[in-house]
Amino acid sequence: MRPAASLIIFTTLSGLGLGLTVLIGLGLLAATSPEWVIIHAAVSLGLIGVGVLSSTLHLGHPERAWRALSQWRSSWLSREGVMAALTTIVLAGYFLDHLISGQARPWLGIILSIMSLITIYSTAMIYASLKTIARWHHILTPVVFVVLALAGGCLLAAALEGLAGNPTIALSQWGIGMIAVASLIKILWWNLAGSKGSGSTPETATGLGALGKVRMIMPPHSEENWLQHEMGFVVARKHALRLAVIAFILAAIIPLLVLGLYPHSAALLVLAALVHLAGVIVERWLFFAEAKHTVTLYYGDQH
């Protein structure tokens, strides 16, 4: 699948913002002053907002994007839109309430955390629900999205706490735990989902298996068409392992070292959060680029 920049930015930034929101809702990142409530609001709402706006950039008709809120009964994309909108509203209300009443409302925070988790899950299910892309159609796909968002959220929360001048070791420890869990689940996903075939072959795609092995001898047109451009992306595959290692070093190893060795250095924590984000962007790029769609079976692909 073609790794569209708008979708990579959408899933990584909104994931990070929602991961941070989970921690804010659980009260793990406390704001020490009204200024910090505003900063937390700006960072979390900003990340979610930029992510969701970015997702509309790849649309043919962004001005009709509001229509996507209507089909939540059947469509994960619609559910994601509805949940992102509701979570943003509740998040804004949570911060506003904090500013007005002077303290966070824990029960609203819990609701906010649950809504954020459902939103991240819905984002992942847009991809995981597609049976045509075997790598994505796996029970671990939404788990990967959720744990990566939480790992990023912990790192960002630790960085914000460091910047506020009162770094507690608790968030760093949560960060180490979540990054370790995310790494394990991602490696598991690579092994289980990555090796999983779609069950479809050129023989089932054409129904000509009874005659023997099926090969394409002539494409239906001389130039690449939209389907091949969108779903026949092949550039990344020969570098897949190299990119996976780069993603792992950026998203896991470097942040783990910073959280473990320098949990009190605000500057290093901010740097670690940015490096982690870069790693997740590489991870997400590979998520798209490595994914094979069954339509490629009609264009010469063998499995």
Add this chain to the structure above:
Amino acid sequence: MTCLPSSTEKKLGLVIDLDICVGCQACVVNCKEWNTAGYGAPLADSDPYGAHPTGAWLNRVHAFEAGEAAKARVVHFPKSCLHCDDAPCVTVCPTGASYKRQEDGIVLVNEDWCIGCGLCAWSCPYGAREMDPAEGVMKKCTLCIDRIYNTHLEEEDRVPACVRTCPTSARHFGDLNDPTSDVSMLVAERGGYDLMPEQDTKPVNKYLPPRPRPRHESEDVDLVSMAKKTTPKGFWKWLDQALDQLPG
């Protein structure tokens, strides 16, 4: 509404005979011609006279080779929307633009609601949907909905453009829900099958397999031994032997 109807009264669809399709592309061209002026926005091309022409087409003819060596067969393979009973392209649509009609099972896109997100094309295993490069909305086969119910046309023209134009009658149109229809009987008689049944989309369109070849055509032929076996016969055999007996 993107929930699928639990059942449809008719199942209008195509039956494509892979035994007689010659890959002439007439159905592809007539589909483009009709649908660029018919239902919805024109079917656009991008850079049509340039170095890299591309564009939206609703029907494409692929060509495959199946089998090995002398038994291998070339099969021309037309492919358009299969109007699936369990169409994943309908349920993934976030706006309700993509829908399946309860009355005849045709899967359509309401182009005024389509946001051009492309998710329906991602969910289709067959590559039946293509994004329009000019309009930014999803295009797909409508079974020529503006022909088949059009009483201004002659009776024989009230079929999809691809069916009407096929010079070998490799394409058939009808109600696959009616077991007595011509298309249903063709499917029963010839063993019509579904593409990628493992994707659980329950396609309405069916494909008829190439008929088995006569035995002498499908036997393995060893070209090398054939070349060695060119011993002369009759007069030439006599001449060959006679010349062998001459001294020198």
